[in-house]
Amino acid sequence: MMKSDTQNASALSRRSFLKSIGGSSVGLALGGGLGLAACTPKSSTQNFSGDYSAMAQQNYPFYGAHQAGIVTPAQRAIYFLVLDLHTQDIEEIKAVFKQWTESAAKLTRGENIQPYGDNPFVPPVDTGEADGLGAYGLTLTFGVSPAFLQKLGLSAHAPSEFVDLPLFPRDQIKPEFSGGDICIQSCADDPQTAFHAVRQLVRQARSSVTMKWSQSGFNAFDHSQHTPRNLFGFKDGTANQETLKNADQHVWVNTPNWLAGGSYLVVRKIQTHLETWDRTSLKGQEETFGRIRHSGAPMGAQAEFDHADIQSKDANGNPVIPDNSHMGLAKKTGLQILRRSFSFSSGIDLTTGQFDAGLLFISFQKSPAQFIALQSAFGRMDRMNEYITHTGSGLFACFGGVQEGAYIGQALLENQRTG
Amino acid sequence: MMKSDTQNASALSRRSFLKSIGGSSVGLALGGGLGLAACTPKSSTQNFSGDYSAMAQQNYPFYGAHQAGIVTPAQRAIYFLVLDLHTQDIEEIKAVFKQWTESAAKLTRGENIQPYGDNPFVPPVDTGEADGLGAYGLTLTFGVSPAFLQKLGLSAHAPSEFVDLPLFPRDQIKPEFSGGDICIQSCADDPQTAFHAVRQLVRQARSSVTMKWSQSGFNAFDHSQHTPRNLFGFKDGTANQETLKNADQHVWVNTPNWLAGGSYLVVRKIQTHLETWDRTSLKGQEETFGRIRHSGAPMGAQAEFDHADIQSKDANGNPVIPDNSHMGLAKKTGLQILRRSFSFSSGIDLTTGQFDAGLLFISFQKSPAQFIALQSAFGRMDRMNEYITHTGSGLFACFGGVQEGAYIGQALLENQRTG
Numbered sequence: 001m002m003k004s005d006t007q008n009a010s011a012l013s014r015r016s017f018l019k020s021i022g023g024s025s026v027g028l029a030l031g032g033g034l035g036l037a038a039c040t041p042k043s044s045t046q047n048f049s050g051d052y053s054a055m056a057q058q059n060y061p062f063y064g065a066h067q068a069g070i071v072t073p074a075q076r077a078i079y080f081l082v083l084d085l086h087t088q089d090i091e092e093i094k095a096v097f098k099q100w101t102e103s104a105a106k107l108t109r110g111e112n113i114q115p116y117g118d119n120p121f122v123p124p125v126d127t128g129e130a131d132g133l134g135a136y137g138l139t140l141t142f143g144v145s146p147a148f149l150q151k152l153g154l155s156a157h158a159p160s161e162f163v164d165l166p167l168f169p170r171d172q173i174k175p176e177f178s179g180g181d182i183c184i185q186s187c188a189d190d191p192q193t194a195f196h197a198v199r200q201l202v203r204q205a206r207s208s209v210t211m212k213w214s215q216s217g218f219n220a221f222d223h224s225q226h227t228p229r230n231l232f233g234f235k236d237g238t239a240n241q242e243t244l245k246n247a248d249q250h251v252w253v254n255t256p257n258w259l260a261g262g263s264y265l266v267v268r269k270i271q272t273h274l275e276t277w278d279r280t281s282l283k284g285q286e287e288t289f290g291r292i293r294h295s296g297a298p299m300g301a302q303a304e305f306d307h308a309d310i311q312s313k314d315a316n317g318n319p320v321i322p323d324n325s326h327m328g329l330a331k332k333t334g335l336q337i338l339r340r341s342f343s344f345s346s347g348i349d350l351t352t353g354q355f356d357a358g359l360l361f362i363s364f365q366k367s368p369a370q371f372i373a374l375q376s377a378f379g380r381m382d383r384m385n386e387y388i389t390h391t392g393s394g395l396f397a398c399f400g401g402v403q404e405g406a407y408i409g410q411a412l413l414e415n416q417r418t419g
Numbered sequence: 420m421m422k423s424d425t426q427n428a429s430a431l432s433r434r435s436f437l438k439s440i441g442g443s444s445v446g447l448a449l450g451g452g453l454g455l456a457a458c459t460p461k462s463s464t465q466n467f468s469g470d471y472s473a474m475a476q477q478n479y480p481f482y483g484a485h486q487a488g489i490v491t492p493a494q495r496a497i498y499f500l501v502l503d504l505h506t507q508d509i510e511e512i513k514a515v516f517k518q519w520t521e522s523a524a525k526l527t528r529g530e531n532i533q534p535y536g537d538n539p540f541v542p543p544v545d546t547g548e549a550d551g552l553g554a555y556g557l558t559l560t561f562g563v564s565p566a567f568l569q570k571l572g573l574s575a576h577a578p579s580e581f582v583d584l585p586l587f588p589r590d591q592i593k594p595e596f597s598g599g600d601i602c603i604q605s606c607a608d609d610p611q612t613a614f615h616a617v618r619q620l621v622r623q624a625r626s627s628v629t630m631k632w633s634q635s636g637f638n639a640f641d642h643s644q645h646t647p648r649n650l651f652g653f654k655d656g657t658a659n660q661e662t663l664k665n666a667d668q669h670v671w672v673n674t675p676n677w678l679a680g681g682s683y684l685v686v687r688k689i690q691t692h693l694e695t696w697d698r699t700s701l702k703g704q705e706e707t708f709g710r711i712r713h714s715g716a717p718m719g720a721q722a723e724f725d726h727a728d729i730q731s732k733d734a735n736g737n738p739v740i741p742d743n744s745h746m747g748l749a750k751k752t753g754l755q756i757l758r759r760s761f762s763f764s765s766g767i768d769l770t771t772g773q774f775d776a777g778l779l780f781i782s783f784q785k786s787p788a789q790f791i792a793l794q795s796a797f798g799r800m801d802r803m804n805e806y807i808t809h810t811g812s813g814l815f816a817c818f819g820g821v822q823e824g825a826y827i828g829q830a831l832l833e834n835q836r837t838g
Contacts, residue, residue, distance in 0.1 A: 055474070056641040076609075077637075079764070116713075120702040127697055128652025128712060129762075133639055176769060190495075191610075192639035195650075195764045199774070203697060210772055216765035218496075220552055220611035222475040231614075233547025278546055278622060283539040293547060294535075343548075345498070345614045346635035346765060350595060353629055355618070 014112055014131050055189050056134025062105040066261055066401040067408075069139030069185055070364050071247055071338070073224050074237070077191035078217045078342045079198050080267065080360060082180035082394060083209040090152050094413050096205045100142065101407040103204060107197045110135030113204070127203070130196040138188040140197055142408050143265050143396030148181040149412075157258060157412060161368050165266070165395050169380045177269045177392025180212040185265070185362070191216060213392065215269055217342025217360040227296060227304065231343050231357055232277055232387070234289050235296035238304055243336040250336045251364050253400075258411035261400025263338075266371045268361040269392025275354050277387045288383040290325030298327065326384045329377045335370045337363040358388075368395055433531055433550050474608050475553030481524040485680055485820040486827075488558030488604055489783050490666055490757070492643050493656070496610035497636045497761045498617050499686065499779060501599035501813060502628040509571050513832050515624045519561065520826040522623060526616045529554030532623070546622070549615040557612055559620070560604040561827050562684050562815030567600040568831075576677060576831060580787050584685065584814050588799045596688045596811025599631040604684070604781070610635060632811070634688055636761025636779040646715060646723065650762050650776055651696055651806070653708050654715035657723055662755040669755045670783050672819075677830035680819025682757075685790045687780040688811025694773050696806045707802040709744030717746065745803045748796045754789045756782040777807075787814055 060068045087093065103113040110133070112126040149158045167173070184201060188194040195216070202211065219228040227235040243250045253259045277285070286292055290299055290308070298308035300320035310331045312320040321328045345357035365371055378384070399409050479487045506512065522532040529552070531545040568577045586592070603620060607613040614635070621630065638647040646654040662669045672678045696704070705711055709718055709727070717727035719739035729750045731739040740747045764776035784790055797803070818828050 053641050120705075121700050123698055124652070124701045124704070124712070126652075127650075127693070129639070129648045129650050131648060131652065131713060132645065133641055190639050191637040191764075192648075192650075192762065195776075199693070211767045211774070214765065214767050214774075218610040220548070220609050222472050222552055226551065229548045229550060229611075231546075231548050231611075233543070233545075233550065274546070274618070279542055281540050282543045285543070286539075293543070294550060343611065344765070345610075346633065346763070348630045348633050355630070355633075357614075 014110055014133055053134070056110075056136055058137035058189065059109055059135035060137060060139050062101075062108045062140065063404050064401040066252065066263075067139075067141045067398055068108070068401075069141035069187055070251065070263055070340070070398065071244060072137075072139050072187075074219050074228065074340050074342075075137050075139070075187040075194075076189045076219050076221075077187065077194050078360065078362075079186045079191070079194040079214065080217070080342075080362070081184045081186070081198050081202070081214040082212045083182040083184070083202070083205075084212050085148065085151050085181045085208070086210050087208045088151055088153075090154075090413060092208050093152060094407075094410075096208050097142075097409045097413065098407040099204050100201055101402060103201060104140040104142075104197075104408070105404070107200065108135060108138045108140060110138070113200050127196065127199055130193055133190065133193055133196075136188040136190040136193040138186070138193055138197055140201070141185040141187075141265075141398055143183045143185075143398035144409065144412070145179075145181050145183075145394065145396050147179065151181065152413075154412060157415060159255065159257065159259065159397075162264075162395075162397055163368075165368065165372065165393055168375050168378075168390070170385055171390050171393070173393045174391050177213050177215075178394060180394060182209065183265065183267070183394065183396040183398075191218070215344060215360050215392070217344040219342055230341070230359055231272055231274060231345065232285070232289075234285075234291060234293055235304065236341055236359075237339045238291075238296050239330075239336065240338055241305055243338045247338070249366070250370070251338050251366055253366055258409075258415055259397050259400065260411070262398050263364040263366065264368050264371075265394075265396045265398050266337075266361075266363045266365070266368070267392070267394045267396070268390050269358065270361050271356075271358040271389045271391055273354070273387050273389070274357055280387075287322050287325055288387070290321045290327030290331075299325075322383070324381045324383050326378070326382055329382055330374055333373050333377050335373055337365040337370050337374065339363050364398070433529055433552055472553070475555055476529075477556035477608065478528055478554035479556060479558050481520075481527045481559065482823050483820040485671065485682075486558075486560045486817055487527070487820075488560035488606055489670065489682055489759070489817065490663060491556075491558050491606075493638050493647065493759050493761075494556050494558070494606040494613075495608045495638050495640075496606065496613045497779065497781075498605045498610070498613040498633065499636070499781070500603045500605070500617050500621070500633040501631045502601040502603070502621070502624075503631050504567065504570050504600045504627070505629050506627045507570055507572075509573075509832060511627050512571060513826075513829075515627050516561075516828045516832065517826040518623050519620055520821060522620060523559040523561075523616075523827070524823070526619065527554060527557045527559060529557070532619050546615065546618055549612055552609065552612055552615075555607040555609040555612040557605070557607040557616055559616055560606075560684075560817055562602045562604075562817035563828065563831075564598075564600050564602075564813065564815050566598065570600065571832075573831065576834060578674065578676065578678065581683075581814075581816055582787075584787065584791065584812055587794050587797075587809070589804055590809050590812070592812045593810050596632050596634075597813060599813060601628065602684065602686070602813065602815040610637070634763060634779050634811070636763040638761055649760070649778055650691055650693060650764065651704070651708075653704075653710060653712055654723060655760055655778075656758045657710075657715050658749075658755065659757055660724055662757045666757070668785070669789070670757050670785055672785055677828075677834050678816050678819065679830075681817050682783040682785065683787050683790075684813075684815045684817050685756075685780075685782045685784070685787070686811070686813045686815070687809050688777065689780050690775075690777040690808045690810055692773070692806050692808070693776055699806075706741050706744055707806070709740045709746030709750075718744075741802070743800045743802050745797070745801055748801055749793055752792050752796050754792055756784040756789050756793065758782050783817070 230236040296304035715723035766775040
């Protein structure tokens with residue numbers, strides 16, 4: 001009754017797995033697809049397949065000088081998960097991070113974490129929803145919070161700037177979307193691939209961690225070089241280009257400690273009040289961002305990546321980029337961060353009857369001070385405040401990259417012996 | 420200060436819009452993208468762009484014999500919205516449906532609902548988050564509930580089978596995910612495109628409808644001919660192939676009334692208990708579905724689309740496909756429906772600490788009786804019950820297709836005068 005040989009494949013690649021033992025059924029599937037041909041132009045369906053395949057094949061190596069998922073071009077989907085430690089035994093956590101490192105390397109290659117065994121009387125080693133799928137540019141980025149260091153007796157190794165974010169004016173942070181000990185940022189060009197990866201990692205560490213909060217999100221762009229638009233209709237992340245020209249100055253930690261080559265991740269769950277926004281004039285919207293909506297150009301300039309001149313005045317002597325615009329306030333700090341945000345939208349807010357939608361804001365910076373200064377500059381001034389509410393928050397130190405043979409977080413978890 | 424000419428474009432196509440007036444900034448964006456080239460293999464980034472573009476260009480005509488989004492191959496993303504009537508004035512609703520028809524035709528072509536005007540002192544006519552994006556195979560499918568007919572005094576036109584679904588054994592339907600008067604199923608290969616379309620339609624009808632509930636979801640497949648896997652790791656929708664061989668028999672209403680050429684849509688929000696599932700043996704999982712996990716084949720068969728023989732017995736005289744398996748119970752009814760489901764996953768369930776994830780089950784059928792008989796057959800027998808909970812429910816009559824010049828629902832909304 002049980003065809004255990006269907007589980008014999010030792011191929012690690014999810015797609016070659018299917019190709020090798022499921023070849024005949026794939027053939028049938030393609031033939032079967034013709035049943036649908038009447039409903040859709042056949043030629044475009046065929047283009048389609050090619051597309052999915054090429055997008056599916058993209059992959060970014062897990063091992064390297066830095067973790068992937070930071071300066072990597074933003075993908076189309078994110079599953080961001082925050083975990084709590086369920087143990088204070090550092091040896092247990094070392095084992096988890098070792099296993100996560102090996103698993104992440106496989107998952108980002110589009111492989112399952114283990115080949116299937118041939119015993120049908122045990123749960124399958126992989127949950128299977130990515131069988132047959134490519135890597136879709138999957139990146140897995142790991143970070144830990146100040147609480148993580150405290151709980152494991154590693155606080156002596158915390159850089160002085162590594163403390164929880166302060167409460168900012170107008171913050172309405174909910175406990176269920178803040179705090180936590182470990183973050184995993186899983187990004188891919190396919191949401192199921194991103195979720196699958198996180199699910200395997202959690203499953204491997206089930207006895208050592210518990211889940212605190214998560215948020216999925218999306219980005220949209222026809223071409224990966226385009227800056228995606230957020231749900232306010234504005235391009236989001238234009239300033240990254242400038243930040244990345246000198247990532248060492250803005251993004252990467254270069255102090256000689258366990259965080260060398262890493263970066264601080266700030267996450268903010270931001271509810272957007274779309275209906276209020278949609279009733280705002282184009283002029284009001286552009287003065288809120290300080291940018292032209294259709295082009296993404298700074299006000300007073302022509303093209304998206306033109307210099308934003310915050311000193312420039314109009315004929316009446318008023319600033320061309322309003323002082324209280326989001327960009328105007330940000331530019332005045334002179335600080336740069338790397339934005340890597342995703343929109344979300346699902347469900348109706350029962351209290352307002354409006355869309356439950358927003359932005360999962362994520363930024364990477366060399367120091368939390370960059371984000372704190374920027375967010376403090378917005379304060380109560382920012383015209384954006386009318387349209388958004390921050391409801392979730394977190395600060396995580398994302399480790400530097402690792403080479404094959406080492407494991408993520410090793411410098412922190414093993415230095416403590418010599419510290 | 421305000422560059423109102425940036426809003427002058429009369430081009431309806433979102434991409435040609437950008438191409439015509441944003442050409443120089445697109446050029447800059449491509450140049451700017453080189454700043455990221457060090458982080459990613461350049462050649463794969465370039466393949467990428469091509470992909471997105473081709474996937475983005477897919478479109479399905481809105482006008483036709485049937486509504487699109489039913490037998491159309493399932494896309495990668497859904498935004499499913501249920502609305503309540505905010506008026507009982509049928510003339511107002513006619514106007515809404517006329518406007519929705521025109522808008523849906525444009526949106527599914529990858530156009531905004533209106534070209535931007537040149538007055539910066541009013542809100543932009545489009546919320547803008549799809550500017551620069553293609554159609555991504557967008558389909559918009561409209562349906563109405565029995566309550567819709569009641570509220571508008573059209574109950575005399577309700578087919579006798581068009582009554583709300585009964586409560587099934589083990590149902591735990593929450594009021595906030597059930598009921599409602601109108602549904603809009605928005606599907607596309609990009610979640611932002613799907614959401615954008617719904618947002619414009621709601622905005623156009625703001626004074627006539629309110630939002631009741633919504634759910635977004637996703638499907639994953641490298642090739643559109645592949646059957647996607649659900650979060651249980653099993654292929655979901657294999658039996659559609661058989662259903663579609665005779666859609667007239669299983670899917671399309673052919674009674675000579677306002678629903679001719681339409682179909683009944685059943686939606687069920689189903690929470691999946693992933694952690695319980697993941698602890699179940701492969702044998703237990705396959706006996707629950709009645710299918711082989713990796714291939715999707717019926718138990719006892721070789722390939723996904725092989726015949727499922729529910730009479731077949733093993734050497735001990737036991738059924739090869741267990742009597743209480745999901746497929747075994749379904750097959751015994753002899754009934755077929757068209758499944759068009761999407762997975763969802765975001766957030767952690769605060770009460771259980773587990774993934775908030777599941778399946779937005781959608782099926783289309785010629786009569787609600789098909790779904791009711793199937794769901795009743797599952798009853799308390801179905802082995803699947805241990806792993807799922809139905810928390811949302813709805814039945815909607817999706818109109819037949821319309822030709823250009825007519826509007827969606829016209830046969831219902833205008834027949835009432837002569838009825």
